[in-house]
Amino acid sequence: MQFRTALVSSILAATALASNSTVTSATSSSYATPSASGTATCTYSKGYTATAAADIQKIVGCSTFDGDIYIEGDAITSVNLANVEQIVGSLTVNSATQLTSFVADSLIAVSDTLTLTNLTILEDLELPRLYKVGSLQFQALPAVGVLSFTNGLEEVGSILISDTSLTNITGMVFTTADTIDINNNNDLESFEISTLKTVSTALGVTYNSEDIDVAFEDLIWANNITFRDVSSISMDNLTAVNASLGFFNTSVESIVLDNLETVGGTLSITGNSDLAEIDMSSLTSIGGAFIISNNNDLQSINGFDSLKTVGGAITFTGDFTNATLSSLSSVKGGATIESTGDLDCSAFNKLSKKGAIQGKGYKCTSPHTSVSAKASKSTSSGSSSSSDSSSSSSTSTSKAAGDIVATSFGGIFAAFALSFF
Numbered sequence: 001m002q003f004r005t006a007l008v009s010s011i012l013a014a015t016a017l018a019s020n021s022t023v024t025s026a027t028s029s030s031y032a033t034p035s036a037s038g039t040a041t042c043t044y045s046k047g048y049t050a051t052a053a054a055d056i057q058k059i060v061g062c063s064t065f066d067g068d069i070y071i072e073g074d075a076i077t078s079v080n081l082a083n084v085e086q087i088v089g090s091l092t093v094n095s096a097t098q099l100t101s102f103v104a105d106s107l108i109a110v111s112d113t114l115t116l117t118n119l120t121i122l123e124d125l126e127l128p129r130l131y132k133v134g135s136l137q138f139q140a141l142p143a144v145g146v147l148s149f150t151n152g153l154e155e156v157g158s159i160l161i162s163d164t165s166l167t168n169i170t171g172m173v174f175t176t177a178d179t180i181d182i183n184n185n186n187d188l189e190s191f192e193i194s195t196l197k198t199v200s201t202a203l204g205v206t207y208n209s210e211d212i213d214v215a216f217e218d219l220i221w222a223n224n225i226t227f228r229d230v231s232s233i234s235m236d237n238l239t240a241v242n243a244s245l246g247f248f249n250t251s252v253e254s255i256v257l258d259n260l261e262t263v264g265g266t267l268s269i270t271g272n273s274d275l276a277e278i279d280m281s282s283l284t285s286i287g288g289a290f291i292i293s294n295n296n297d298l299q300s301i302n303g304f305d306s307l308k309t310v311g312g313a314i315t316f317t318g319d320f321t322n323a324t325l326s327s328l329s330s331v332k333g334g335a336t337i338e339s340t341g342d343l344d345c346s347a348f349n350k351l352s353k354k355g356a357i358q359g360k361g362y363k364c365t366s367p368h369t370s371v372s373a374k375a376s377k378s379t380s381s382g383s384s385s386s387s388d389s390s391s392s393s394s395t396s397t398s399k400a401a402g403d404i405v406a407t408s409f410g411g412i413f414a415a416f417a418l419s420f421f
């Protein structure tokens with residue numbers, strides 16, 4: 001245990017500054033707005049570890065802290081970083097089991113990662129002025145109530161908020177992010193970032209409160225989007241998803257993304273029990289698999305009137321009675337359409353017949369076809385008979401291409417410790 005690693009040179013200066021030396025010589029700050037007003041720079045190139053209140057006191061006067069700060073241990077009950085305005089490095093508060101309050105009223109910027117983890121009784125978390133952070137990682141904070149970036153968090157690399165008791169997070173006003181992963185926050189009932197325009201790696205809101213409303217009104221594109229267990233979604237401006245887009249086990253009643261033009265990877269709409277309407281009327285191509293399955297209330301698969309190409313396989317399963325893809329002309333994979341409703345397969349049979357379904361395995365089954373539709377799988381009813389036959393013409397019970405992997409992607413975040421400085 002390295003307690004006082006680098007208290008070497010700066011200790012006297014820092015102690016003196018704790019009582020506010022009002023020096024006014026201007027140091028140029030490394031970012032424009034807002035700027036650090038203090039002038040005291042403390043440099044701890046090997047990092048600074050605080051395990052007692054006195055250790056915190058020694059750095060509260062550092063308006064700029066150059067180095068990494070670690071706060072940990074059972075002896076600290078509250079942290080007030082007082083005058084610390086920017087940290088050129090990271091700030092890590094981990095497993096401080098008696099910590100109830102963390103206040104950083106002056107903190108404007110953290111260049112690397114701001115981590116708060118395993119703080120089991122932390123209730124009061126105050127970062128009102130935080131404006132810029134490389135990566136924000138809040139994990140295992142089961143007592144914290146609200147998080148409000150009062151002055152507006154404008155720049156962020158990645159955000160992971162997981163296993164917290166947060167009910168609402170306000171003041172996120174950034175326009176771009178690498179990764180946003182909000183998972184397992186059981187009390188979180190709303191998550192919105194109205195300024196967000198692009199997400200370059202992944203956006204996931206998964207396993208939070210079942211009642212969570214999610215809104216990214218200005219989002220134009222994201223590399224990857226995953227929603228699980230959300231109750232409403234609003235992303236009216238979304239035009240492109242570069243990789244996959246997935247809706248799993250949500251309670252949304254409608255998915256309206258009528259500006260969405262392309263999905264580069266897999267589109268999955270699976271296990272959404274209340275879903276009754278999908279509108280993706282501008283969507284022209286799906287690069288990967290196209291999966292709509294087990295959405296109990298979904299009667300019709302329509303709302304895909306512009307869809308021309310599917311790069312993977314189509315898998316539709318459920319109780320739907322209508323599946324209409326009026327512009328579809330090319331499916332690189334196979335197609336498996338299994339309806340327990342009264343579906344007419346003739347349109348799909350026609351597509352298959354004219355070679356639009358290029359991959360291995362075509363199958364369309366429904367009780368509408370005949371009672372023997374099921375049996376025809378095992379027997380060899382290669383029904384190349386009448387073109388209007390809506391029965392199965394499958395050659396094999398192909399497995400759906402495009403594996404759906406929907407997990408909370410907690411693990412990948414460690415990789416994003418961006419530095420803006």
Ligand SMILES: *[C@@H]1O[C@H](CO)[C@@H](O)[C@H](O)[C@H]1NC(C)=O
Pocket residue numbers: 018019020083
């Ligand atoms: C230090 O300055 C801040 C304002 O920058 C003020 O709120 C605080 O009370 C001062 N602390 C001391 C010990 O003078």
Ligand SMILES: *[C@@H]1O[C@H](CO)[C@@H](O)[C@H](O)[C@H]1NC(C)=O
Pocket residue numbers: 094095117118140
């Ligand atoms: C948090 O605590 C759990 C259980 O005590 C431990 O397994 C985990 O490694 C801790 N996480 C961190 C980041 O220290």
Ligand SMILES: *[C@@H]1O[C@H](CO)[C@@H](O)[C@H](O)[C@H]1NC(C)=O
Pocket residue numbers: 167168169170189190
């Ligand atoms: C969360 O905060 C936002 C912004 O202040 C507010 O509009 C919204 O109503 C809040 N949601 C809840 C569930 O409190």
Ligand SMILES: *[C@@H]1O[C@H](CO)[C@@H](O)[C@H](O)[C@H]1NC(C)=O
Pocket residue numbers: 217218236237
């Ligand atoms: C998002 O859509 C709304 C309504 O269609 C529009 O007013 C707004 O300008 C759009 N925002 C962006 C960034 O395109």
Ligand SMILES: *[C@@H]1O[C@H](CO)[C@@H](O)[C@H](O)[C@H]1NC(C)=O
Pocket residue numbers: 200221222223240241242
């Ligand atoms: C994602 O697609 C958008 C719109 O086509 C494009 O502007 C953006 O550069 C793409 N992003 C990535 C990470 O490929």
Ligand SMILES: *[C@@H]1O[C@H](CO)[C@@H](O)[C@H](O)[C@H]1NC(C)=O
Pocket residue numbers: 210229249271
């Ligand atoms: C779906 O969500 C419900 C709670 O709404 C949960 O009980 C169930 O286990 C979830 N199913 C899956 C497959 O995640």
Ligand SMILES: *[C@@H]1O[C@H](CO)[C@@H](O)[C@H](O)[C@H]1NC(C)=O
Pocket residue numbers: 300302322323324344
């Ligand atoms: C299926 O839905 C489409 C589009 O809503 C509609 O034009 C068509 O008549 C429906 N077909 C059946 C058999 O209900």
Ligand SMILES: *[C@@H]1O[C@H](CO)[C@@H](O)[C@H](O)[C@H]1NC(C)=O
Pocket residue numbers: 201202223224225226243244405406407409
């Ligand atoms: C996109 O999300 C899915 C599901 O969470 C994941 O399997 C995949 O690796 C992600 N892809 C990228 C490029 O992040």
